[in-house]
Amino acid sequence: MTRWFAPGRINLIGEHTDYNDGFVLPLALRHGCTTTLSAADEGWTVASAQASAPATVRPSGLAGRDDAPDWAAYVLGALWLLRDDGVDVPPIRIEVDSDVPSGAGLSSSAALVCSVVCALDDHLGLDLGPDGLLDLSRRVENDAVGAPTGGMDQLASLRGEAGHALFCDMRDLTTQSVPFDAAGAGLVLLVADTRAPHRHADGEYAARRSGCEEAARQLGVPALRDVTLAGLDDALGRLDDEELRRYVRHVVTEDARVLDAVEVLRAGRTEDLGPLLTASHASMRDDFRITVPEVDTAVEAMLSAGARGARMTGGGFGGCVIALVPSADVDAAGDAVRRASADAGFAEPALFTAEAAAGARRVSPASR
DSSP states (O other): OEEEEEEEEEEEEOOSOGGGTOEEEEEEEEEEEEEEEEEOSSSEEEEETTSSSOEEEOOOOSTTOOOOOGGGHHHHHHHHHHHHTTOOOOSEEEEEEEOSOTTSSSOHHHHHHHHHHHHHHHHHTOOOHHHHHHHHHHHIIIIIIOOOOOSHHHHHHHHOBTTEEEEEETTTTEEEEEEOOTGGGTEEEEEEEOOOOOTTHHHHHHHHHHHHHHHHHHHTOSSGGGSOSTTHHHHHHTOOOHHHHHHHHHHHHHHHHHHHHHHHHHTTOGGGHHHHHHHHHHHIIIIIOOOOHHHHHHHHHHHHTTOSEEEEESSSSSSEEEEEEEGGGHHHHHHHHHHHHHHTTOOOOEEEEEOOOOOSEEOOTTOO
């Protein structure tokens, strides 16, 4: 029996910069998915603690896959792709169990996929290495599931380090650990899952991605990452479409905020991260236009209760808000969010604190 755990992630800052070849700064969570592998007599069986029944399929490649529940593609995808790569995957049973809130923007899917990929690598003796694990986990989401993820979620889940955020350059997929010691600065990273339904998220995400690509084409650059902050005004002046100008302004300023965040954290000035978080939220709200009333309400409530900074995290149109809050104000900030949400007629948010945890790892049957 083989057992692996892979975490979900919070993105501290750097939203919608990943597919623009830009910079992101996520951290791994203590919440995650555990995958347990064992030999089977025949077929491939997948079971989830969050699903009603297991599914068994015949071994095949991606093109010949059997019908299976939608969730099972996140598990079976690695098997299909390995089979296409020439790996003889024997009969196997895969059991998964996740405590990452689904739909909250905390990358429950990457936690699931990365735990499965790492467990398969170990169980089958594939020796994929860091780059191979990243490549296979991305291919599962992109090719087997059809989700156009850029790689940030998988990087954070695979390479996260306790007590550190992960500075990722999404052009070459290189990473550097950056100290993140909120407690040492008397602060807490407070998370509010607003439980807002993701409204039109898929279509809106695709529209923004294609808009960014079109803006880069019109500006004659490989990606918006290549537009510098100093050259932003010139770039905006060369675009006729106001929507494209807003997209460019968000991406370019967000990349700059990520670099500033790395600088303040490396200098031990954790509290200075706060204004960058708030500026990021304003940019997502006003320029990229991916926030919803539930998350805007939560951000304003946290700021009014003493948070040093707050922003929505994740792809947008719902999900979680994070705030950097003085330890003494955590309860007040949580109460403020609950009251503001209730007053607006929104669902009661789920609140928890987050610390930077370790990435994917092998675990014993009695631990995680």
